[in-house]
Amino acid sequence: MSKPVIATASLAGCFGCHMSILDIDERILQLVELVEFNKSPIDDIKTFTKPVDIGLIEGGCCNSENVENLRSFRANCKILISVGECAIMGGLPAMRNGIPIRECLEEAYFHTPTIDPADPRIMPHDEELPVILDRVYPNHEIVPVDYYLPGCPPSADLIWKALVALLEGKPLDLSYGLIKFD
Amino acid sequence: MPKGIIETVVARHRKDRTRLLDIVRDVREELGRITPEDTALIAASLGVSTIEVEGVVTFYHFFGNEAAGTYAVYLNTNIVAAMKGSTAIKAVFEKAAGVPFGNVTPDGRIGLHETSCIGMNDQEPSAIINGTIFTRLTPAKAKALVTAMEAGKDIRKLAVPLGDGANASKVVRSMVHNNIRRKGPVLFAPFRSGSALKKAASLSPEDVIAEVKRANLLGRGGAGFPTGLKWEFCRREKGQPHYVVCNADEGEPGTFKDRVILTEMPHLLFEGMALAGYAIGASEGVLYLRGEYAYLKPHLEKVLAGMRRKKWLGTGIAGKRGFTFDIAVMLGAGAYICGEESALIESAQGNRGEPRDRPPFPVQNGYFGKPTTVNNVETLCAAARILAKGADWFKTLGTPRSAGTKVLSVSGDCKKPGVYEVPFGLSVASLLAMAGGGDARAVQVGGPSGACIPRAQFERAIAFEDLATGGSVIVFGPERDLFEVVRNFMDFFVEESCGWCTPCRVGNVLLKRELEKIMAGKGTVRDLEEIEAWGKMIKATSRCGLGQTSPNPILTTLQNFREMYMAKVDAGRAFISEFDLEEAIRPAVAVTGQKPAGHAAEADHE
Numbered sequence: 082m083s084k085p086v087i088a089t090a091s092l093a094g095c096f097g098c099h100m101s102i103l104d105i106d107e108r109i110l111q112l113v114e115l116v117e118f119n120k121s122p123i124d125d126i127k128t129f130t131k132p133v134d135i136g137l138i139e140g141g142c143c144n145s146e147n148v149e150n151l152r153s154f155r156a157n158c159k160i161l162i163s164v165g166e167c168a169i170m171g172g173l174p175a176m177r178n179g180i181p182i183r184e185c186l187e188e189a190y191f192h193t194p195t196i197d198p199a200d201p202r203i204m205p206h207d208e209e210l211p212v213i214l215d216r217v218y219p220n221h222e223i224v225p226v227d228y229y230l231p232g233c234p235p236s237a238d239l240i241w242k243a244l245v246a247l248l249e250g251k252p253l254d255l256s257y258g259l260i261k262f263d
Numbered sequence: 264m265p266k267g268i269i270e271t272v273v274a275r276h277r278k279d280r281t282r283l284l285d286i287v288r289d290v291r292e293e294l295g296r297i298t299p300e301d302t303a304l305i306a307a308s309l310g311v312s313t314i315e316v317e318g319v320v321t322f323y324h325f326f327g328n329e330a331a332g333t334y335a336v337y338l339n340t341n342i343v344a345a346m347k348g349s350t351a352i353k354a355v356f357e358k359a360a361g362v363p364f365g366n367v368t369p370d371g372r373i374g375l376h377e378t379s380c381i382g383m384n385d386q387e388p389s390a391i392i393n394g395t396i397f398t399r400l401t402p403a404k405a406k407a408l409v410t411a412m413e414a415g416k417d418i419r420k421l422a423v424p425l426g427d428g429a430n431a432s433k434v435v436r437s438m439v440h441n442n443i444r445r446k447g448p449v450l451f452a453p454f455r456s457g458s459a460l461k462k463a464a465s466l467s468p469e470d471v472i473a474e475v476k477r478a479n480l481l482g483r484g485g486a487g488f489p490t491g492l493k494w495e496f497c498r499r500e501k502g503q504p505h506y507v508v509c510n511a512d513e514g515e516p517g518t519f520k521d522r523v524i525l526t527e528m529p530h531l532l533f534e535g536m537a538l539a540g541y542a543i544g545a546s547e548g549v550l551y552l553r554g555e556y557a558y559l560k561p562h563l564e565k566v567l568a569g570m571r572r573k574k575w576l577g578t579g580i581a582g583k584r585g586f587t588f589d590i591a592v593m594l595g596a597g598a599y600i601c602g603e604e605s606a607l608i609e610s611a612q613g614n615r616g617e618p619r620d621r622p623p624f625p626v627q628n629g630y631f632g633k634p635t636t637v638n639n640v641e642t643l644c645a646a647a648r649i650l651a652k653g654a655d656w657f658k659t660l661g662t663p664r665s666a667g668t669k670v671l672s673v674s675g676d677c678k679k680p681g682v683y684e685v686p687f688g689l690s691v692a693s694l695l696a697m698a699g700g701g702d703a704r705a706v707q708v709g710g711p712s713g714a715c716i717p718r719a720q721f722e723r724a725i726a727f728e729d730l731a732t733g734g735s736v737i738v739f740g741p742e743r744d745l746f747e748v749v750r751n752f753m754d755f756f757v758e759e760s761c762g763w764c765t766p767c768r769v770g771n772v773l774l775k776r777e778l779e780k781i782m783a784g785k786g787t788v789r790d791l792e793e794i795e796a797w798g799k800m801i802k803a804t805s806r807c808g809l810g811q812t813s814p815n816p817i818l819t820t821l822q823n824f825r826e827m828y829m830a831k832v833d834a835g836r837a838f839i840s841e842f843d844l845e846e847a848i849r850p851a852v853a854v855t856g857q858k859p860a861g862h863a864a865e866a867d868h869e
């Protein structure tokens with residue numbers, strides 16, 4: 082029997098959730114034994130090369146590229162998991178929700194202290210660039226999401242336990258400590 | 264100058280921090296608004312932190328930093344108002360005043376504001392302008408009001424014709440109608456002043472409590488706690504002094520019976536409060552009156568003054584040495600949550616109306632931390648009648664478990680909206696027959712926090728053992744869209760949540776969003792399951808009765824009108840996204856001028 086295939090992506094996230102995946106320490110060796118990685122920043126595979134069993138998504142959607150990416154994950158993965166606060170709720174990036182887009186962009190490109198006052202004020206508008214969305218969306222508002230792993234980031238143990246439970250087809254038993262955040 | 268005015272107002276209230284609501288109300292009245300600088304000045308003259316004052320200024324609907332307008336129009340937008348045409352009235356106000364609701368005209372003269380139920384459901388559409396109530400508004404009347412406000416007229420003069428009963432008296436002079444459709448023996452029967460107090464004074468306090476217990480009087484404010492037992496708990500508490508608080512906040516949409524009781528039977532209520540004081544060992548009582556009913560305050564004060572003259576209040580009541588009691592009327596400022604007893608106590612102490620953790624209950628730790636009984640207006644009236652006529656008599660009314668009568672506020676799609684005092688045990692169908700609402704499709708019993716019941720359940724009884732209610736009964740005719748009803752109720756809870764608990768503050772917003780998704784035809788069976796799960800969670804994890812009941816509009820319709828939801832959801836699909844990429848990038852494209860050739864254009868196919 083071939084190994085289950087896993088893919089991961091970081092959308093509007095900080096890569097903290099990916100760091101947490103790596104935080105499973107030496108168990109990463111066990112994981113590599115258990116599964117095969119496909120499209121993921123971990124192995125730098127850029128496109129899906131085969132059907133995937135489990136997709137782990139860090140971050141929500143803040144621009145058009147995130148949406149495209151998320152939809153392609155949904156199309157290629159049997160099970161899709163929102164990993165971490167940003168994926169589940171929008172998280173820190175969603176703090177801009179409620180602030181008009183113009184204000185956000187002007188703050189970033191016109192008023193930031195690091196901008197040289199002598200430079201012309203240009204709003205990036207190259208058509209190759211992803212377009213930012215009216216607000217940051219949690220993933221489940223765009224595609225169906227099967228599971229949610231809470232935390233910012235979810236602890237390595239939580240991710241590990243969830244993956245093992247899924248791979249073994251067993252019910253997930255999360256002890257209180259794993260989902261207690263304060 | 265603001266400083267002088269503020270200092271005068273604060274001095275008038277004897278620099279008393281606990282009168283902060285009155286201080287803020289008076290300062291707003293004098294200055295038209297309260298700027299952050301004013302807030303700081305109030306704080307300085309009271310010797311408290313600015314944040315304390317700011318907390319109060321921003322908590323209450325009728326306060327806030329912004330100017331409300333020289334004429335502040337508060338139009339009721341609850342569901343029954345909407346059914347009776349408030350949307351058209353709203354449009355007339357907006358057109359005539361030239362600004363949309365939520366704004367003040369540029370000259371600062373007219374402010375248009377929406378508000379939730381103001382206790383006039385039987386005479387909608389209604390509005391409050393500078394404290395004066397306008398009922399049964401028509402487009403022509405609304406237009407005339409705007410003209411009068413523009414001309415700087417005295418708004419009170421336009422509140423005509425006057426209503427019935429005490430509404431037409433010199434002190435009240437209001438166009439509000441009582442609409443008492445059915446008088447019962449407990450609340451609306453003639454009452455001889457002093458009869459309850461004389462009887463109480465002839466008994467020991469313990470025996471007064473015993474009589475109320477024997478009558479099996481259950482609280483009429485909604486929760487149905489045995490009144491005698493509450494008084495007994497309070498009497499036993501060691502802390503001194505003890506207090507009696509009457510809950511006249513009446514904020515549950517669709518309830519207006521306390522307003523009618525306060526208008527027509529205040530002497531009965533005040534005797535009830537005084538004998539409650541006698542029973543629990545309190546000599547001070549507070550009537551917490553919702554801000555919307557401020558127009559009744561002079562009337563209530565006058566009745567109180569009369570009772571003091573006749574020695575039904577004060578010292579040596581009913582000739583009994585040591586029977587001392589008096590009552591102060593305090594005003595709320597537009598916050599439904601202040602009807603919850605511990606929030607009410609906070610508000611009466613001059614704080615934000617946020618519920619306390621319970622236990623300890625008010626009987627242990629109430630007004631200023633002292634043992635306090637909080638009772639509804641109707642409960643206290645019933646207690647007075649029990650003393651006057653005896654527990655045995657009282658128990659002949661109603662059902663074995665729910666003794667006495669209930670005053671119901673009936674409104675909506677019925678020919679005779681108004682107040683009905685009926686014995687407990689009456690079926691919904693019989694009530695509908697009385698009120699001329701026989702063709703109803705559904706009836707909301709107990710307000711938004713109660714239950715929406717279908718025709719098949721109209722034989723159910725209004726009683727604590729079946730359909731418990733604080734008194735609100737809203738009738739929905741065959742043509743009504745219940746989704747609109749539910750949405751209106753959810754708007755109410757979202758607006759009125761005090762914000763303390765996340766499940767209530769956030770959960771209700773999410774529930775409402777789910778509801779709107781379903782209404783837009785984008786819901787799935789999975790959304791219904793989510794609603795049920797979230798509703799259960801919100802109820803289980805909220806701190807006070809608001810959050811513990813706020814999912815009821817959705818949950819009870821989902822239970823009783825499931826077919827309505829099933830007709831709206833797409834049973835064949837597991838997931839429908841409301842996300843529209845083209846819409847979502849539009850604002851950014853408008854700002855940057857970007858031509859989204861790449862990702863955006865390709866990505867928008869599922």
Ligand SMILES: Cc1cc2nc3c(=O)[nH]c(=O)nc-3n(C[C@H](O)[C@H](O)[C@H](O)COP(=O)(O)O)c2cc1C
Pocket residue numbers: 481482483484485486487488490510511512513514515599600601602603604605637638639640642643807808809
């Ligand atoms: C959100 C909320 C609003 C309430 N509003 C009122 C009200 O307007 N009037 C009232 O008498 N009780 C109201 N109550 C119930 C009170 O907390 C309390 O139970 C009642 O005043 C006790 O009086 P009773 O025992 O005479 O019924 C409300 C409760 C909650 C949770």
Ligand code: SF4
Pocket residue numbers: 093094095096097098139140164165166167168172173232233234235
């Ligand atoms: S959830 Fe926390 S760790 Fe994960 S991407 Fe968001 S901010 Fe980073």
Ligand code: SF4
Pocket residue numbers: 600618759760761762763764765767768805806807808809810811
């Ligand atoms: S349940 Fe709602 S209204 Fe009640 S305390 Fe919590 S947040 Fe406030």
